[in-house]
Amino acid sequence: MFSRVFPVQKGMFDTAGEASSKIKKILKKVGIPPDIVRDVAIAAYETELNLVIHSLGGELTLSVNPEIIELISQDVGPGINDVNMALKEGYSTAPDDVRDMGFGAGMGLPNVQRHCHEFQIASELGRGTTIRAKYFLKNN
Amino acid sequence: MKLAEVAALLDARALCCLGRLDEEVSAAFGSDMMSDVLAFMNEDTLLLTGLVNAHVIRTAEMLELRCIVFVRGKRVNEEIVELAEAQNVVLLTTEKTLYESCGVLFAGGLPGVKRKK
Numbered sequence: 334m335f336s337r338v339f340p341v342q343k344g345m346f347d348t349a350g351e352a353s354s355k356i357k358k359i360l361k362k363v364g365i366p367p368d369i370v371r372d373v374a375i376a377a378y379e380t381e382l383n384l385v386i387h388s389l390g391g392e393l394t395l396s397v398n399p400e401i402i403e404l405i406s407q408d409v410g411p412g413i414n415d416v417n418m419a420l421k422e423g424y425s426t427a428p429d430d431v432r433d434m435g436f437g438a439g440m441g442l443p444n445v446q447r448h449c450h451e452f453q454i455a456s457e458l459g460r461g462t463t464i465r466a467k468y469f470l471k472n473n
Numbered sequence: 474m475k476l477a478e479v480a481a482l483l484d485a486r487a488l489c490c491l492g493r494l495d496e497e498v499s500a501a502f503g504s505d506m507m508s509d510v511l512a513f514m515n516e517d518t519l520l521l522t523g524l525v526n527a528h529v530i531r532t533a534e535m536l537e538l539r540c541i542v543f544v545r546g547k548r549v550n551e552e553i554v555e556l557a558e559a560q561n562v563v564l565l566t567t568e569k570t571l572y573e574s575c576g577v578l579f580a581g582g583l584p585g586v587k588r589k590k
Contacts, residue, residue, distance in 0.1 A: 350534075354534060371536070375535050378531065436508050440511065
């Protein structure tokens with residue numbers, strides 16, 4: 334069992350993806366099946382980009398035990414106004430400069446949902462957002 | 474389709490990983506939106522794009538894409554080539570447009586990606 338925390342700063346587009354890259358390398362190194370490594374990497378990259386684009390800053394936490402991998406994205410705000418809309422494909426509040434970089438098509442959160450076994454999101458305006466993506470290593 | 478055949482059909486130049494041109498891709502996807510690439514593409518496939526930045530390579534790393542074709546004669550800087558080399562992603566560059574490149578590869582027998590889930 335181990336847990337690692339990766340801080341992610343808002344607006345730091347140049348380094349966006351570095352935490353996800355480290356997460357992917359760690360999971361490969363400890364022998365997690367390749368399809369799960371890939372799913373966690375995609376979810377990590379999507380949530381890391383969301384932290385950079387939308388949050389005031391936050392962190393990704395990776396926890397691994399023999400049965401479950403958990404990826405948690407937690408930020409300090411501003412919170413999501415309408416979580417149900419944010420979970421719909423194509424809905425985006427990303428600014429134009431983010432779209433110019435190739436992101437902000439409103440595919441991120443639905444894509445995290447599609448690439449995990451269990452998905453939870455909790456958000457409060459002014460407080461922040463927490464996303465939990467779980468992967469079950471047994472029976473998968 | 475072998476990557477060498479992709480390069481030949483597109484009159485493309487390889488920028489790195491020349492030793493991997495005998496590897497195959499099963500399907501391709503064309504987009505400048507990495508959000509859509511992340512939502513639609515699968516491992517060991519080929520991306521055609523006119524977007525040139527480090528996030529294209531990061532996206533390929535997460536998805537384990539095999540090859541990226543930069544279309545419309547886009548200039549690719551050394552930093553991006555080095556990133557791709559480190560990730561073992563073959564980079565090709567062609568003067569053809571995205572539309573023409575996709576058409577040529579599709580007509581040559583390379584299908585579009587199928588969304589997995």
